[in-house]
Amino acid sequence: MIKRDQSPMSKTPAAQSTTPAENTPHTSEHAAQIRQGRIDKLEAWRKLGQNPFPYHFEKTSDNATLQAKYADLENGVETEDVVSVAGRVMALRNSGLFIDLQDPSGKIQVFCHKENLSAEMMEALKLVDVGDVIGATGTIRRTPRGELSVKTRQLQILGKSLLPLPEKYHGLTDVETRYRQRYLDLIMNPESRDTLVKRSKIIADIRKLLLDKDFLEVETPMLQTLAGGAAARPFVTHHNTLEIDMYLRIAPELFLKRLIVGGISEKVFELNRNFRNEGISPKHNPEFTMMELYQAYADYNDMMDLTEEIVTTVAQKVLGTTKIDFQGTEIDLAGPWPRKSMIDCVKEETGVDFAAIDTDEAARTAAKGLGVFVEEYDTWGYALEKVFEDKVEHKLIQPIHITDYPREISPLAKEHRDNPRLVERFETRVYGWEIANAFSELSDPLDQRQRFESQMAQRDSGNDEAHQMDEDYITALEYGMPPCGGLGIGIDRLIMILTNSPNIRDVIAFPTLKPKH
């Protein structure tokens, strides 16, 4: 609860009036003048009997609905239909005769002719600035020039703006300001609003699709004492009364599989934030949204089907098509998508068949022969992965499932049923980007212990992102887990692809930035 102000006097209008010396942000003289002028207008509204920050307005319609409803109204035609609209003033022409009013749905013109407004309202009109939130009540008409308008009888201030909006022709283009002051970006740039609205719809549609398939949505710890389920550096924080360091989760995976063991449901999912303490780039934000699901009695083939269903369904629902343009590249998301093993991809691209390579040393030599840098301690699997990433990955523009990953880079995936060097894992690539990662989940506790021990050995030899031993997770597996398919989808990346956004910050309302000072 917000703490109540100690002084009842602070509620009085007198106490609310502002003196220029206080509450003034550090700005130039000019900016301070603009702000002071608007504070003066705010007081003038009060003198006219209107609270510049009122409590309620009876808005009867949004702008887009009116534009649609009166689409066929001919130029110069007036109606008797009375509406109340509200939104932000984006432009004032002819001293307020014409006001462009913007709400989240769109724009409508507010027409303020002196014939329809009292002398007092005409005075109030002079107090309206670009940026103010106002409400207008009047009749619907279309001007001779074709602009749908509200012929205003009542004008109300609903939220006085003290700061000037960016110029409307060029808009707000400074990327830093757009991310730091997203509210300004949203006011000025409809495409930013559109992208973030689509984000919301995409997430809602994924959630609905999974719920309709009887997946149970669950929540697992974000604060963990052991950051597992992925290979990444975690954020460290501290719990004061427990007197322990804790980690922000890098993945929910191990907890979700504990729930599968417990049988809370045969299908669970979590759609929420992960945190990784790593570099920031156009494709990486320190906190990002991941959908992870686990389905008992399913394997990675089922997960490929489900990935295709999720992506194509969401594209169809949100965009109305599966054919999309991403930064000038045509991508068709319609399934089914090709499924090709990592070894076959590398073989096709480079001519080198890793299936025929038996030793780690031969694998390293093969990679070097292709001009791929490998460490001296890299094993067959790491060498294969590096060649794939270097030579193949960026060429996979259309959707594809890359299957059958090396065992040693996948400590939580079940051994491949036909090849013990591999695991049943796939990553789905679109535009070269990984948007999904899935396994037939490793359910054998004895094998899982060996995998963790192998990871611990890697950790000892300097890989600080190798997975840690999680005894409780192994204990859970020792009680018995059904065969299980697991799937993770990087939601931000998927949204980038679907909204044609080249930077992850465009699909995150408040991306991580350093404080300015």
Added chain:
RNA sequence: GCGAGUUUAGCUCAGCGGUAGAGCACUCCCCUUUUAAGGGAUAGGUCCUGGGUUCGAAUCCCAGAACUCGCACCA
């Protein structure tokens, strides 16, 4: 973490060793059927910060900050 670039009025940008500029926004005046900005007149600056070179620095040099893009790490 490394490299390159950017930072000048509220916004969008010029200027690149010699008194700080434009458009739009703001303020004032005129104007009530306009369409990115109706007409006119004003005012507005920590040229990112701190050092240095110079008679003189927004401009050149050094250090730092934030941002952008690569690379590294990763999803």
